[in-house]
Amino acid sequence: MSDLKLGDIKKKTSALFENVREQVPLIHQITNYVTVGDCANVTLAIGASPVMADDLAETEDIAAISSALVLNMGTLNERTIASMLASGKRANALGIPVIFDPVGAGASGLRNKTAKKILEQVDISILRGNLSEISFLAGQKASTRGVDVSAADAENDGTAIAQNTARQYRCVTAITGAVDIVSDGERTIAIKNGHPMLSKVTGTGCMTTALTAAFAAVSEDYLAAAVSGITAMGVAGEIAFEKAGDRGTGSFRIALMDAVSMLNSELIEARAKVEEA
Amino acid sequence: MSDLKLGDIKKKTSALFENVREQVPLIHQITNYVTVGDCANVTLAIGASPVMADDLAETEDIAAISSALVLNMGTLNERTIASMLASGKRANALGIPVIFDPVGAGASGLRNKTAKKILEQVDISILRGNLSEISFLAGQKASTRGVDVSAADAENDGTAIAQNTARQYRCVTAITGAVDIVSDGERTIAIKNGHPMLSKVTGTGCMTTALTAAFAAVSEDYLAAAVSGITAMGVAGEIAFEKAGDRGTGSFRIALMDAVSMLNSELIEARAKVEEA
């Protein structure tokens, strides 16, 4: 794919790590109560600043001081759905990137309806989910099993789905899994970092979304921002396993946060496995 | 007690650890926002898969894909009480076990009323709480002090209360404390694993409930499932203290999650202190 300029993407990706730490962007997150503490901590660990505010009455004020917005529908309800839609529209009006994590899309009518409503009413900059979730949004036959990817979907072609979804919703689409795929519809990237332990602790998907938002806040190239966010989590996962080894999932989770907080552009350049998909 | 067949219970209990890891059951949890992240992580650590969904609008859909339901009233409110009742009834209709953790029963009228409503309207498979909470539900004089067990209650006779409660509500009742008691009204078991440090970190009760649900999802013998869940937490607590020692409660909490994630049937067989009560 002649448009890709993989070298440029890699260079941008690694530079974004310094940009976040210099600019300390404020990231507004309407997210779920399962992983919200981890999302706040990972936002601080990468060098950005989190603000978790989900009440409709403060949507506009918080949007006005933020540099990116995360909409994560992990534990959605009527009250927070209204806030997500209003915040998303406000972020659009202010030109702030919106990163959407459709947790559990395909698992319930409420989640399906909400995901579609958000995609219809809000211009999404980056859509990040697992293969089941994105397949569902792409209109493919999907079999979401709770919030984890199903074995059946793992056989689908992530690359084609990411490309089609990116074109359909005019956004960068990131499908994370054993191999991560990121596409803006034209350029498509595969990232081969990560470790199986990342699926043994809750919130690594949500945290990847939060990291992606931090990078999107400091770059208008959302493909590079998504690649940075996903590479950060993948490389940190590898380092965490090197440190925590077989001690168990508690130690791995702490080592993961440690690793994110110690990331820098040199480490990313040395370890990133970013390829054309 | 000639019906007990303690050897059978022990054999089943240890076998359940393999069953969970093979079947990876999806555990639907309507729980509190204090310990929800720990509950999700402990569910993953034991080899099951968590889905935290508390909105009434998705109750039926989530129940349809789940293998067990947890109702934990730690931070209850009007919205989640309605969801607990609807989810419980739906789980009953689908034949999915319901595990009820009446956090703080006895501490407020709202909690008392809610616990009674759940016990009236939903068939509970396993009821797990501390002595104050279960004493209150048994109609005994109880003095719940917040969410922790009161000293006065610690002197009560847990065995009789567990047996009576089990008969009254036709469910397995588990009272956790220095010695844990599990009864189905006929068979009554005492478990003498655990460590005092377990009471120094929040959520060990909630996590025990989540573990119990994972085992109930893969066995129709709910007595064995409760024994497995409680033994898992007790043995993990002992191992955690051996690892974290006197470093403090932060390290103990991480070592506890590590230990749960490394449990297996051999470890349980070697360390479980399961006796007739």
Added chain:
Amino acid sequence: MSDLKLGDIKKKTSALFENVREQVPLIHQITNYVTVGDCANVTLAIGASPVMADDLAETEDIAAISSALVLNMGTLNERTIASMLASGKRANALGIPVIFDPVGAGASGLRNKTAKKILEQVDISILRGNLSEISFLAGQKASTRGVDVSAADAENDGTAIAQNTARQYRCVTAITGAVDIVSDGERTIAIKNGHPMLSKVTGTGCMTTALTAAFAAVSEDYLAAAVSGITAMGVAGEIAFEKAGDRGTGSFRIALMDAVSMLNSELIEARAKVEEA
């Protein structure tokens, strides 16, 4: 300042650590879902007992069994604002100290309005926030940037603002930052413990508030209680860095909880840097 009697304050401060562990006061906390688990764990770590209950329907019952109330508006919404006001009034009627953490005051109209409403309708014993938040409540020009202190505010005179706010709202005011300032309007104390890493993990402010509430529950000298809470977090932060060093923010956060759980009056006497402001 002849009224200060710094030696008395120091003596009281260190004695409070033993008082908490002896009395194990129950601390009612209406707080945010980002840091609530850490607040519960830190409350246990210092030797008190947490109860997180935010539904209006159980306000009065929970107040009646508690020894202090925390109002933390980190993730406020219509439902919890009503509960905060009702709980605060009830605590006042029962003579229980109320500790108010105005998270993000200055960042949105909703937060500003809520903070003012709480200060008008509830007698606050201790107000704890960062310089931006307290400056806003003092009517100073403030520029709250999300939930973290802004660089512009860092140049303001924290001492004068703490004193004025204490007089204005007739409460002990604590401003935490690189140097912490505590004032009751007459006596003003500076605390020079702490470590920059404390600002790299979420919830250290919220946890300081929870600790302060535990001490206020066992002392009627709220200045000493606030000094104890803030010194506890500062000393623990120093010890945590000595233990976790450069491993990263995940390990620091665990070491911080370890350190709080191992604090005692000797350690505080040896390390506290408490001075006249």
